[in-house]
Amino acid sequence: MQSKCEDSLVSRSCNTPDTSSESIPRSGSHRLAEELLDKAGLRLDGRAPWDMRLNRPGVPERALSEGSLGLGEAYMDGDWDAEQLDEFFARLLRSGLADGVNPMAMLFHAARVKLLNLQNRKRAWQVGEQHYDLGSDFYASMLDPRMAYTCGYWREADNLAEAQDAKLDLICRKLRLEPGMRVLDIGCGWGSFMSYAAQHYGVECVGVTISRDQAEWARQRYAGLPLEFRLQDYRDVDEPFDHIVSIGMFEHVGRKNHRVYMETAARCLKDDGLFLLHTIGKNRRHSTTDRWIDKYIFPNGDLPSIGQIGDAVDGLFVVEDLHNFGADYDKTLMAWYDNFEAAWPRFAGQMGERFRRMWRYYLLSCAGAFRARDIQLWQWVLSKKGVVGGYQRVS
Template sequence: MATSKAYVEELLAQADIRINGNRAWDMQVHDESVFDEALSRGNLGLGESYMARLWDAESLDQFFFKLLRSGIQDEVNPARLIFHSLKSRLFNLQDKSRAWKVGQHHYDMGNDLYQAMLDDNMVYTCGYWEKADNVNDAQRDKLELCCQKLGLKPGMTVLDIGCGWGSFMKYAAENYGVKCVGVTISKEQVALGEKRCEGLPVEFRLQDYRDLNEQFDRVISLGMFEHVGQKNYDDYMDVALRCTKPDGLFLLHTIGKNVSDTAADPWISKYIFPNGEIPSISQIGQALEQKFVCEDLHNFGAYYDKTLMAWFENFDAAWPQLKSQFDDEFYRMWKYYLLSCAGAFRARDIQLWQWVLSPKGQLDGYLRPQL
């Protein structure tokens, strides 16, 4: 029987990755226990081994691009991951009692980190790089694209579900003269967001989306649907529908996966986004049925690669100032998060979709704006 190392070497060869090779994407192994960890616990074992300095890769994003593009991850089905898959199917991991966990774990860890990592507008979702050559312009163009897709006009009311630090609301209020209400489950986001939007017709609410029950001309949700969970997709769409006026529009911006029948990544769930879950097109489509008409579906997932690489560059440059608040393990964890995700988007293993939805369908049709 082949050893774990020999089996992993054989698998990685299919992705043109060598163990202790001399190329930027090759895997440098410092402790051979990493092979058993990866085979028995998948990305959870691989990620924790990386955090513990058991292995490295000079270019982690290229390592994951090659790994995921090759498809060899589908050949490894660790038995220990079966429980994680069953748990996500049997239990509602994003019910009201658990929904606040991601706010406390991820978004409330401190605004200094996000101010250093993100663009000037503090947009924590994929940028739009059609014409941009830096993350500030890419995020400004994304916000502008969203405003144009929603057809914003002065005096309109806008609901932002999962508003973050208010980047969209601030941009829309300043440039389109609209009034905004945003909900988030992060106290830190509300505190900083209110300062950033001072003097603007923008209201922040520390509130679960399920408690919303008032109508707006336009509704938008940027990068929040990944926290909803498949058991709550129908309820989420019910909330969006009851909050969108009959002649209104709803823009849903979400990461998406190519295959429905997969569980959330266990490493991401444990260390980055507790109880997160990426939807597929069919899962979103089923939740939309008898609620919304899909006016437009736009995939610019390849741009998330550039966005994540820009975030890592900012994070890495700011680390000398941030390391007094965090330890070395956090640095490796955050690097693994940003660069593994960049590689996944580069490999087109995951996507980024913007859906424009209307309650009854626009009678004259919908034309996507072009920036």
């Protein structure tokens, strides 16, 4: 689906302020930013579609002093643009330049994440209220017909709907679902997996979510299927299931709760069952959440590393399979972006231009991060005692 900008992917950012960059004075911060960006193959006010164009002064100062938070807020304010914002971030992150900007601000943020449990029972509901409760109509305009808000599987898919159905079928096959089984979905969203599994594999599902909008929408949409949607914290689930799945929820659990999360899954999984964990992940254990993403998109989010997940499952699960298809998230996010831009006229009056720039920045910066392989998408298949004879990989 094409955006309102132009047919080409080159014009990923429209409605740019008309302020001429030629009138913007060159400060010391401006010259330093030029030197840094040059190392990533980027230019200030260059001609390439991924170059940064300054609309107002002060952007280099904000970016250098506040890091990702200052850069993102300056974009939301209309102070700068890039025609291909996704590629701007892909090049920036691939170069590693962003790691060293404003270390003091990052140290404070890292200390906050390390010392506080930002995903305790009270705070865990904040992301549902701020992000997922924006309205089902809004998300329906951006997502596929099943409302899957996680990475699609594009190996043989030609469009977003096919990629999401392929992902859901892949999960069902990895779990070896059979009719009559009872499956727990931790962080069920709008019920995309549960509906697909019930319709195509004949299973019963229980899903837990912290979003009231999601739970109400799913109950109405799938009233005729053997599905139960609960507004419930995952830590309160305590009953047996044949299999467990969690798709795009572990990113909200937080490192201080990883072990409790895995203990909950182990408690609820039957001895011969499988647990599939689908999660975004980071490359380094000690890195922290992007400050802009934490403030505006996913409050209290915390991407896990392979080592952190390994620590959490230690002694509880056997890792049967680990599958990385993070590059597919780039395609998924770009498809969401095109849908968002096409649908924006319906929401412009309600949400306003600053929200549009915020959401564009979110989708395209994340697409660039996956393109740069700065973050990953993993599917883990876990068993409690090991699959007899070994687990055969499904692809």
